[in-house]
Amino acid sequence: MMVRIQVNQESCIGSGQCEMLEEETFVLDDDTGISQVVGTGLLPADRAEKVIDMCPGRAISLTET
């Protein structure tokens, strides 16, 4: 099953864990160092769960709907 994720820009601390785990989905902005979702933001549910779990800023979540 695919799910859609989002990044809360307020709480992202720029650790880059997401970029390491899912380089197709997350990119750290060059200026701010804050994570951004690129593309559709769709991930298989198990991989989404992992990247959500690994984020130290607790900044990644599933989108509603």
Next chain:
Amino acid sequence: MSTAPTEAPLSPNVTDASLYLDGIPYDRFAEMRATPGLVWHDYHDGGFWAVTRHADVRTMSRDAEVFSSAVGHTNLWDLEADALEARRSLIDTDSPDHTRLRRLVARAFTPKNIRRWEDTVRVITAELLDEFVEKGQGDFVAEVAAPLPIRVILTMLGVPVEDAGYLVELSNFLVEGTGETQSIPPDAFGNTTELRLLPFNSPASHALFEYGEKMGEMRRNDPQDDLVTSLVQAEAEDGDRLSGSEYRNLFHLLVFAGNETTRTALSHGAMALADHPDQWQRVLDDPSLIESATEEVLRWSSPVMHMRRTTTKEVELAGTTLGAGEKVVMWYSSANRDDAVFDDPFAFDVGRQDNAHFSFGGGGPHLCLGAYLARLEIIVLLEEMAKRKLHLTRLGEPVRAPSNFVHGVLSVDMAVEARA
């Protein structure tokens, strides 16, 4: 404030520094893990709740709103308010201060960006190893484990090579400040600040602050491609992004945080490889194991044995109700041996899978900034040792640091030999 349970199931003591002279008192931690709820632990200036199970350390690390780093202190003892303020660095802040400060330095340390230092790490490692091999034997800490991390971080900061010796010296005095005695007088390095206002109560902190300021001044006038430049530029862009005190303490933290810790991981790693030659042989036969071996070295060594938080409100953890303003201490050294998570936790297994160790913390916002730098240093050391087919043998017992905080090795004599 809640008080100690009246029928405490055990009266634990894991804070006596002398206990650690023979290694981590794992049996005491096993007993605490097996005790339901959290265990109350007495301590000089007020006791704390000991959190010893992996699952509970995890829960607590991820809830920084309730378990604060900014209140009291992140070490076992409280600091007076003025001292806490003067010494406050990234590690003792909560969001939003934490988020703002962390973002200033985060970029250089992401897993992706840290790779750009691989060649630097490799050159330094190769040089130290080759000198050690030439001697054939010596103290692994002094020969390899101590100089490697400090040389790397000074290069990243942009400290000129001719000053590196001075900063290594300061850093060694700071290490001393984490123990019981200091060998330098309070006014060393022209210090006039009260020691309790300085990190590690050490006059060497004053010298490090001064050096950081001098270097910041130089980089403000003449920017370079280094970490100090990126810090002073952050400061310049907008006066309140980084205050003078924040810059000083951040420079200090960057010089210091990765030294004793990485040195400890490398020293225990070398000892583990010497003590488990079958495991080292597995790595030599299959270098693709270096990544999992690195995680196992980290789990095995637990360089930072605990960090403390203070509750901001009443909360329940592991079935125990904590009041607001209570000390709670996460014991990573215990979580790393929790058999609820690790099969056969006392086996050193370079092929261990899903190694969810907490040596860099339990996964919240304070997750070690230098985690991927430390990993890189361990990986490169193992690679360079494997390339040379080096075998380490112990010539004696290690001299351990009398500390309940850093699992430090002061010295360990080893022989090194290249075998075809």
